[in-house]
Amino acid sequence: MTEFTNSESWVVLSPIEKQIKDKIERIGTPLKDWDIRINYGIKTGFNDAFIIDGAKRKELIDEDPKSEEIIRPLLRGRDIKRYSYEFADIYLLFIPWHFPLHNDPTIKGASLKAEQEFGIQYPAVYKHLLKYKTKLSNRNKTETGIRYEWYALQRWGANYWEDFSKQKIAWNRIASEKLFSLVDEGIIIQDSMHFFTGNHLKFLCAILNSKLFSWFMYLIIGDTAGGNAGNSDNIRNLTIPKPNRELEIQIERLIKSEQYREIDKVVYKLYDISEQEIAFIDAQ
Structure with a gap:
């Protein structure tokens, strides 16, 4: 058995869990190095x-x-x-x-x-x-009526508000299960969520929503809802390989036809997950 520390506690891993975790972390580029910025929604x-x-x-x-x-x-x-x-x-x-x-x-x-x-x-x-x-x-007494007017939003994304006009990937940071959504241009999201914009969004959405990453997120976060459960550090440190155009087209086609199980197969192959490991994940 192997132990590692997540944001909440010590987690004890079985040999097969450690084996899969090592593969995921070995392959790809951390999202923090993808030239994206993870932001909060509006408060x-x-x-x-x-x-x-x-x-x-x-x-x-x-x-x-x-x-x-x-x-x-x-x-x-x-x-x-x-x-x-x-x-x-x-x-x-x-x-x-x-x-x-x-x-x-x-x-x-x-x-x-x-x-x-x-x-x-x-x-x-x-x-x-x-x-x-x-x-x-009567909102934040140190700011309302001092730093900003009573009729203004408490936090409006001053440094990134224009990103709301772009397509984005958003997820509920305080929910126990992490679901990643492609959100259209011009839609605002509330502060219970994080989001990011950038390139390869459909590909990234497919990876993040795959069975492999749903399992992995549960492994490193658990099923506890709350602000820390989906914090940006847990997401920005995920390692994902940058796609070539052929792979990206394949993933986009599978998303369009809602062949999500086929996406799971592509992701398993991308991370060299064995049949035994797939069976273990699918059984969870």
């Missing part, structure tokens, strides 16, 4: 104010068509499935710090000028948020 600080349904979206747009500019489709952790997602007609009021003057570098803290402009340019959304002003103002 509102008070979901009731910023997250709306389709009916409320329509109401705000009917009242002021300009409202549509800052209403974005939103995915929650529960919406993430393996490879795909289920959109629940939920939307986010995407309001950065100092909006709509967020591109003005001279604004360093909560700005009355920005608030006045917000009320003028987006009156329907501003009126909606006014109903929650007291609760919004």
Whole structure:
């Protein structure tokens, strides 16, 4: 038996588990060296104010068509499935710090000028948020009304918000089972998730969702839900071989036809997993 330390505790491995683990870690390039950056989703600080349904979206747009500019489709952790997602007609009021003057570098803290402009340019959304002003103002006391305005999101991805406009791989970082979804351009994800953008996304999604990696993630993380269970370190340290074009085309074709068991076979072969090892994993 072999012991190793994961993020939570000591894990005792059987010889065959160590054998498979060694193969996975020996083959490929760690994701942290794939020129990708793993980021958090958006944190509102008070979901009731910023997250709306389709009916409320329509109401705000009917009242002021300009409202549509800052209403974005939103995915929650529960919406993430393996490879795909289920959109629940939920939307986010995407309001950065100092909006709509967020591109003005001279604004360093909560700005009355920005608030006045917000009320003028987006009156329907501003009126909606006014109903929650007291609760919004009672968020993080060291920041709200000091570093940013009461009507702004608590964390809006200041250094990576443009990545939300790109296709991305997202997963629920606090769920016990890790499911990786290809998420379309323009969709915002909530802070219960991590995500990354970049190249080879379909290939990476297939590897991460494969039977081999589902088993491996359980091995190194376990079935405990929580923030550490799907933290970015566990993902960025996974080793995955960079594909040639032929392999990438094969994987994309199998995803399109939903031949996920065939993807498992390709991944087993990629990591030189023996028939005995496959039988062991499939039996788990």
